[in-house]
Amino acid sequence: MVLKVAGRSEISPFIVMDIMRMANRLSMKGSDIIHLEVGQPSTKAPRAVLETAKTALDQNLLGYTDALGFADLRKRLTAYYQDYYNCAISSDRIIITTGSSGAFLLSFLSVFEAGDKVGLVVPTYPAYKNILKAIGVEILEIHVSHETGFQPNREILESLDTKLDGLIIASPSNPTGSMIKKIIFEEILDWCAQKKVRVISDEIYHGITYNEKAETALSYNDDAIIINSFSKYFCMTGWRLGWMVVPDNLIRTIERLAQNLFISPPTISQLSAVSAFECLEELDSNVLRYADNRNILQEELPKIGLKRFAPSDGAFYLYVDVSDYTNDSFSLCQDLLTDAGLAITPGTDFDSRNGNYFIRLSFASSTFNISSAIKRLDQFLSKKKSSH
Ligand SMILES: Cc1ncc(COP(=O)(O)O)c(C=O)c1O
Missing domain, CATH: 3.40.640.10 (Type I PLP-dependent aspartate aminotransferase-like (Major domain))
Incomplete structure (x- = not known):
């Protein structure tokens, strides 16, 4: 059988x-x-990351860390948000994850119920859709094209005839590389706040832009969940390390999920990533x-x-x-x-x-x-x- x-x-x-x-x-x-x-x-x-990894191996420092991540790395990221975006956040709100892929699972599980509806901008990074489907969340595809620079805007969201529980945005996006203009970004995040739509902003390509610097959703929407990673700008794909910035009221929820799903993100990668900011x-x-x-x-x-x-x-x-x-x-x-x-x-x-x-x-x-x-x-x- x-x-x-x-x-x-x-x-x-x-x-x-x-x-x-x-x-x-x-x-x-x-x-x-x-x-x-x-x-x-x-x-x-970067070389400094490799040097730190070698030291961590020599000193045999590779036990578990806190489920929310290594405190020094969370602090280093707080400083990065201040320097790069001029955003002051407490390191408590930063959660280190097993790649941004781990962050998707943690964020989706923490804020969406089975049967909820989440808007995805298509063409889209496929894992959003596939992870959401696996946990029973419904997807509303929001198709975009040349007409709006392959990104959504407030009018498109207003014209939807379905009430959304969540919206995933990415600027720059994969696969197009397109970005949402500052003013439109602000309007989208405002609209989501008014309509109580949870925004998940995938900011993994921040740092790799050719005209304007990318905006973080953190600046415009207090309930947004920010997802980022060491894979792209920091060139550390196989180290499987990412992070999220979450609202205060989700920290403990996500900690409980992270403890049970992952215990902790890879320790050697966390220790080494602190050195990435020197590079x-x-x-x-x-x-x-x-x-x-x-x-x-x-x-x-x-x-x-x-x-x-x-x-x-x-x-x-x-x-x-x-x-x-x-x-x-x-x-x-x-x-x-x-x-x-x-x-x-x-x-x-x-x-x-x-x-x-x-x-x-x-x-x-x-x-x-x-x-x-x-x-x-x-x-x-x-x-x-x-x-x-
Ligand atoms: C838009 C986007 N988000 C997330 C990921 C996953 O990255 P990682 O799990 O390596 O952080 C990728 C990888 O290609 C991506 O393009």
Whole structure:
């Protein structure tokens, strides 16, 4: 007899992880693959972080920490909020998590009941939807497009005919890199406060912006939950470390959840991350490289027939319209991988309605890789055109 598998686990795969697995298999067999699929900085953690990690290992300091995180790191983040955003917050409100992924689970469990309705801006980072589904929360997809710069605004929210319990926003967003303008950001957060809609603001791409600095929801809405991570700006993906800033009345609730779900976030990562704040110059120089890569792509892609993409104001993604070439972005990405050695994510990961007409390129790689990728893409698309 086959024993049952819980229905709540029937969620979509995270397609980018599937593409990465296929790409890694091909690399292991000797294929020369350029990775533009995964949102991962090609530069590794800063040197000072590694030095601190070595000391922690030598001194064998790796027991559990408090469930809410290592006190020195929480204090260091308080200073960062003061310096970077001019926001004064108590370190009690900062909760260290196992990546921002751990923070999603903790925040969703703490404020949404099964059956609640949460608005998601589509195209969206897929894990929001998939985690919410697994815990029985209903999703309202709020589709955005070029018309509003791939971000929502107050009018869009006012026109919804469903009462929302929560709204997830991300500026810069993944997959588009688009940002919400300051005035619109303020209006959205005001509207949510008036309508008692809980805002979860994913601020993981803060620090990686090309025109204006990103705004934190903390400045405009006292009930918002802020989620951030050491994965992107700080280049520490595999260290699995993130954080949240939560309203006072949620601290104990989340502490109880964190104690039971995770005990504590990875200790070596917490101890080492304190040193990341000494390395902001090194980290900012990575952002300059992303800016160069972005400029190259924005200049070269139109020359090879890819003329339409979302405004990439931040993060390290270009969400490119490929509707002139396909209505099946997953097959296109499979062909790009096997025929051109390019690992790229299909838009279907982020949008089940229109994603077949888009692909997402990550430009967090080296400038050399980006230039080589454009050449391969050009050859691939020229062949595709001539075969039609
Ligand atoms: C928008 C967004 N949020 C969260 C994450 C998860 O990051 P982590 O769990 O590594 O902090 C990612 C990763 O790509 C992301 O793009």
